[in-house]
Amino acid sequence: MCKLMKVSRSGYYEWLNNSGCNRDREDHELTNKIEIIFKEGRSKYGTRSIKKELSRQSIIVSRRRIAKLMKKASLICKTKRKFKATTDAHHNKQIAPSLLERNFTVPEANCYWVGDITYIPTSEGWLYLATVIDLFSRKIIGWSMSNNMKADLVNNALLMAIWQRKPAKGLICHTDRGSQYCSDSHLKI
Structure with missing residues (x-):
């Protein structure tokens, strides 16, 4: 019995020669599929899109697991920032002149x-x-x-x-x- 690890010598060598547990093999295969889907999606697919594509292939897996495997494989999706216009300057109303003239340093409050x-x-x-x-x-x-x-x-x-x-x-x-x-x-x- 190995004293530091508290496992038998034969158990240690069996673990050393083992190619990994079933979950590790599943994760490895799933990561390969995720990488293929991710690349086909031009690095824009997140967990939702990848989950949908895996479902089409009859592979049921949670988004949390997909996210974990993506993070482990350094797969970061490119997101497009949503933009919403808040200024409509094309109107026929009177526009006041700019009195501030980009002077943003002011001497006192309420000026x-x-x-x-x-x-x-x-x-x-x-x-x-x-x-x-x-x-x-x-x-x-x-x-x-x-x-x-x-x-x-x-x-x-x-x-x-x-x-x-x-x-x-x-x-x-x-x-x-x-x-x-x-x-x-x-x-x-």
């Missing part, structure tokens, strides 16, 4: 605010987030979220910022030239 819209993909669809940021502190002082990009989205964010900060006259609010920011309801705030 310059900036606003923008971003999007967040969720399992139930796109959500849009409008924010108002005080350039002095770089803090979000107003925000609004909705499943559409109507003028109410940016109006609610600006109203929240005004309600929280109660700025004096002379505040400059800088945004992009999107139709929401040029809407009549937004210009009246």
Whole structure:
């Protein structure tokens, strides 16, 4: 009996000569199939697509196992970033001049605010987030979220910022030239 490993000498040599357990052989064969599917998919297939293709070949395997084998084989799929346009600058509304002139360093709070819209993909669809940021502190002082990009989205964010900060006259609010920011309801705030 080998004292360090606490296994018999014959058991150790049997293990050494064994070509691997059934699961190791299955993983090796499955990894080869996954690599073929992955290459045929031009490195764009993830676990879902590979699982579908394996199902077509009557091979049932979980996505978790596929992911584990892909990681072990260093197969990383190329993902295309989803893009959603949030600015519609092609409108017939009046556009205000840029008073900020790319000077993003400001002397005190509530002098310059900036606003923008971003999007967040969720399992139930796109959500849009409008924010108002005080350039002095770089803090979000107003925000609004909705499943559409109507003028109410940016109006609610600006109203929240005004309600929280109660700025004096002379505040400059800088945004992009999107139709929401040029809407009549937004210009009246």
